[in-house]
Amino acid sequence: MEKETSGLFDNSPQWIDIADGRLLWVEHFLPQAEADEIQSVLTRELAWQQESITLFGKRVIQPRLQAWYGDQSYTYSGLTMAPTPWTPTLNTLRQQCELAAHSSFNSVLANLYRDGQDSMGWHQDNEPELGHQPVIASLSFGETRRFVLKHLHSKEKFELLLGHGSLLVMAGPTQHYWQHCVPKTAKPREPRINLTFRYIYP
Template sequence: MQNTQWQNIQNGQLMYLEEFLTPDEADILYQTLMDTMPWRQESITLFGKTVAQPRLQVWFGDKAYQYSGLKLEANPMPDLIQKLCDQCSRTAGQLFNSVLINLYRDGYDSMGWHQDNEPELGDAPVIASISLGAERKFALKHNNGQDKLAYQLKHGSLLIMAGDMQHYWKHALPKSRKVHHPRINLTFRHIK
């Protein structure tokens, strides 16, 4: 595993580990999740309209999670995912107790600009995200409208957002016509 160095940015901290999992570990995890997860396409409320999310997802954790009018009920983590959760907790220096797993079926599935700042995540949420499958661009922009960052999230990588990131920065997984293969990401968090 790479050196775990935090990158200090305006109003936050980031850590990106390109090879958090070995290629074999990433391949096995990707295929296991594709084959065994009870994927669902949920609907959310945006600007007063109910729409189907452009991705599939699964929620595991000891508490429910709510965002954009959607409530995800508590479900115990399978052993495989609990081991990853523990590994991410050690790397981030933050105890995680839940995970939102997203399946982006191709480049047309996406995640719009948002902040993970729901009250149940606490004052300074730490979010750890493992990427599997197709490489995708992950974009960040500061609320000041000027500072922007982007990462090409590779198969088996880990990105951690910490500090005040969720108050001052928005992030997104933009659509891409060039991506024709699925991507899975596991976003670990601590629900209070």
């Protein structure tokens, strides 16, 4: 059963302790006008590609476009992404997220969800190169999409609506105990860009 989050989060930036995890939720991290401009720049400037990964022993095309920027390569599900140098826009956003999350980031995975059929399946960001308790800062631009967290053992769920200019930081042991996803929807949806900043250990 999914837990109602209206009493758990509010508009003020604060860390929230959940069972086996820690979250920072800032619904209006960036002003709308600034978020509008950033979305336009990211759509034009990033080197979007549709990649394939290995899932249950089979190569499948991911239902979204991606781009990888930063200082280190990243490997997951049989896909190795070589880094493209930081753009000025991404570097500025990285610095803003570092201040909010009290963490350093050296890479960012950009995802472009073209419509409601583009999605992200259940997964954990727990690859060894992310370290013991990775901090993942997630910035969203464009269409609001559902983001669901599910505890691996209790099956407890939290659902957030990630909107234009919002910031969600997952920290502590969150990636070891919780999966997360962005589900498909049959409803018409405009494009959404999501940036997930992280630190990759060499």
